[in-house]
Amino acid sequence: MEKVLWVTGGGSGMGAAAARHAAGQGWRVAISGRREDALAEVAAAITDAGGEVLTVPLDVTDPEQIKTAHEQVVQHWGRLDGLVLSAGLNSPRRAWADQDMDEFARIVDTNLLAVARVIDVSLPELRRSGGVVVIISSYAGWQVSPLAGVAYSASKTALASVAISLNKQEAEHGVRACHLCPGDVATDFLQQRPNVPDEAARAVMLTPDDVGRAVGFVLDSPSHVRIDEVVISPVAQT
Numbered sequence: 001m002e003k004v005l006w007v008t009g010g011g012s013g014m015g016a017a018a019a020r021h022a023a024g025q026g027w028r029v030a031i032s033g034r035r036e037d038a039l040a041e042v043a044a045a046i047t048d049a050g051g052e053v054l055t056v057p058l059d060v061t062d063p064e065q066i067k068t069a070h071e072q073v074v075q076h077w078g079r080l081d082g083l084v085l086s087a088g089l090n091s092p093r094r095a096w097a098d099q100d101m102d103e104f105a106r107i108v109d110t111n112l113l114a115v116a117r118v119i120d121v122s123l124p125e126l127r128r129s130g131g132v133v134v135i136i137s138s139y140a141g142w143q144v145s146p147l148a149g150v151a152y153s154a155s156k157t158a159l160a161s162v163a164i165s166l167n168k169q170e171a172e173h174g175v176r177a178c179h180l181c182p183g184d185v186a187t188d189f190l191q192q193r194p195n196v197p198d199e200a201a202r203a204v205m206l207t208p209d210d211v212g213r214a215v216g217f218v219l220d221s222p223s224h225v226r227i228d229e230v231v232i233s234p235v236a237q238t
């Protein structure tokens with residue numbers, strides 16, 4: 001039976017790369033995000049390469065949409081074996097001096113609450129399958145980084161707790177979680193920086209595929225292997 005993976009943030013960047021990589025390794029992949037055109041483009045690439053894919057548009061900050069999307073995935077394939085949680089948000093206003101608290105709440109909602117909600121709604125199937133959860137956190141989730149933003153750093157460091165608690169409490173069901181912490185990756189996410197990196201700066205960053213491969217390593221490790229945390233960064237990371 002081919003395993004089923006649900007990827008949030010699957011329409012671009014690392015989520016798309018992880019989806020493509022997993023599909024190439026034989027996973028059936030559901031991809032979610034708000035932009036239907038981006039999802040369709042990734043889905044076409046997966047289908048063209050011979051993979052099986054379902055697009056499930058959703059806004060991860062809406063708990064009802066998460067429930068509906070989860071039902072769609074499970075109804076379509078009848079099982080769920082893995083999650084890659086890559087949907088994320090930051091803001092150029094990153095310091096106590098200039099941050100906006102409504103924006104702070106949206107960042108925490110997207111980066112932390114939505115991750116917990118998708119795991120929570122998926123837990124019954126993950127327990128049945130001995131599933132694996134890959135949380136795309138950040139270098140700023142591994143080491144607090146004020147430059148990454150107060151809300152961003154706080155929301156990403158909290159993801160370590162999400163992964164550790166899942167591992168400690170759900171091991172008896174074979175559920176495994178990985179807190180995956182990438183350094184700089186050349187994706188559209190960089191547009192949210194106060195100073196957007198130029199081409200030369202992007203050229204020495206990780207590519208989304210570098211992270212897609214690391215995610216694939218976690219997803220395809222044997223079921224008795226848990227990879228608690230992965231920190232992956234470009235040589236030039238400061």
Ligand SMILES: NC(=O)c1ccc[n+]([C@@H]2O[C@H](COP(=O)([O-])OP(=O)(O)OC[C@H]3O[C@@H](n4cnc5c(N)ncnc54)[C@H](OP(=O)(O)O)[C@@H]3O)[C@@H](O)[C@H]2O)c1
Pocket residue numbers: 008009010011012013014015032033034035036038058059060061085086087088089110136137138139181182183184185186187188189190208
């Ligand atoms: N790039 C970096 O240097 C870097 C480093 C460390 C960690 N990260 C993390 O890596 C993850 C993926 O980012 P990326 O670098 O691959 O950039 P990206 O291409 O911008 O990916 C972010 C994804 O999140 C989705 N998303 C955002 N808000 C959403 C919402 N409310 N509902 C549903 N989907 C939502 C976006 O899709 P839609 O806009 O279509 O909804 C998009 O596909 C993020 O969690 C980010 O924090 C990035």
